[in-house]
Amino acid sequence: MLYANGSVDAAEAVLGTVLDSPSHQAGEGVWMMLLDLYRLTGQRQRFESRVVDYATRFERSPPPWQDLSSAPAQGRPKAVPLLSLSGTLSGQSATQFEQIGIIGKKSGAIRIELSRLRSVDEVGCTLFRKLLRELAAERVKVSLLKCGQLVDMLVGQVHVGRPEGRDGWLLLLEMLQHTGEQDRFEQIAVDYAITFEESPPSWEPKMEREAISTAAIEAAVTAAEGFSLDGELTGATTESIRRLAAFAADRQRFEVDCAQLRRLDFVSAGTLFNVLAPLHAQGKQVILRNVNAMVAALLRVMSVDQVAQVMLRA
Structure with a gap:
């Protein structure tokens, strides 16, 4: 809840206190929330100081480090939708x-x-x-x-x-x-x-000049069958969530890629529920994929996981 409101330091302090308490046996979900919080805020040293304890406690490989902070990747070309x-x-x-x-x-x-x-x-x-x-x-x-x-x-x-x-x-x-x-x-x-009995339009070639292979087009079309949410969505920036209804109009099943979604606040989570609930009632299957643990926790609180399948990112 603190993270949804933008209080990152307070959220980190609460999670850290829980994990460091000798009397509290925190489950894997709490660990993943803190590790994802470190990745979302670019705190690699703190992340690495915790993953050893995670691996020891759960006897499995920890999630890999990945900087999910808001800094954009340098030199990455903007993809044409x-x-x-x-x-x-x-x-x-x-x-x-x-x-x-x-x-x-x-x-x-x-x-x-x-x-x-x-x-x-x-x-x-x-x-x-x-x-x-x-x-x-x-x-x-x-x-x-x-x-x-x-x-x-x-x-x-x-x-x-x-x-x-x-x-x-x-x-x-x-x-x-x-x-x-x-x-x-x-x-x-x-x-x-x-x-x-009128003049037709004049010839004006509009064919895309770049050579695009059939395989490349098919791969892009497959990706286009999904939908993505990214950045930090707050009450004032819910346009992308509202577009879901139009996207779902002629689809019975589709995925929403949340790999670049860093944070939802309560208003945007409520908007998401209001968009997904009618789709669920129509028998449509929506999968929210690659959701970070902090956002996933809010989705559970807001019952979004009752109207869509929520899948955590690795």
Whole structure:
């Protein structure tokens, strides 16, 4: 509770007093809380002075030292967020598109993987084009990956001489710019002009220039199927927790990576419970993975472990 409120020194003093008391046989959970507190605050010497006692008491290897303090790693490039669209692209995708827009504008660049789409309707085309226009207006770099399946679906839905589904036509032309298929683009652009009796968009290649291997894309998409919480989340910074509801909309099971989550306060823990409880009631399985022992203790106090599976970090 002290740590959740930001009183690190007081929390350390309480844990140290418990472990040093000759009359108190502290369990492994208390030891892990103190060791994680040392890692979270970058106190390597104190950590190393305790791990020997830990190993002796529990007859097992102690957790390794890892500096989990707030100092950022030097020279680490900022990863471009990768999100995956799946299922049906329709009016029900509005919330997901809204969240993609928020993430893209915040990061300045975003990658969207499309191979898991199974169908698309006119409203979905309209919403997707609106998202791409908004990101372009904000100068956000957008890379669309594996557009081929969406292109094939759209080709089957447009009909020369039948002036309907305009956004489907325009989305198709935009996807071809992302796949770099200029000849196919020019052919469909002529069909568009005939059908709607107006000039089609001009060719403007948008294919991602960097060579990305299929294996690399698949690995990134697998990672994107999860969700992450990081930093110190307090009552004023719960936006990332609220995004969980949108992320969970079309998923029955997913993981939340908490490896970089240092601290939650009581307000943010309550917000997390309020987001996860309805998901649990819907039968969805949420796994909070790599949670440090200090945060895990608060999650137990706030009953978050009753609506999600909490897994401690090594």
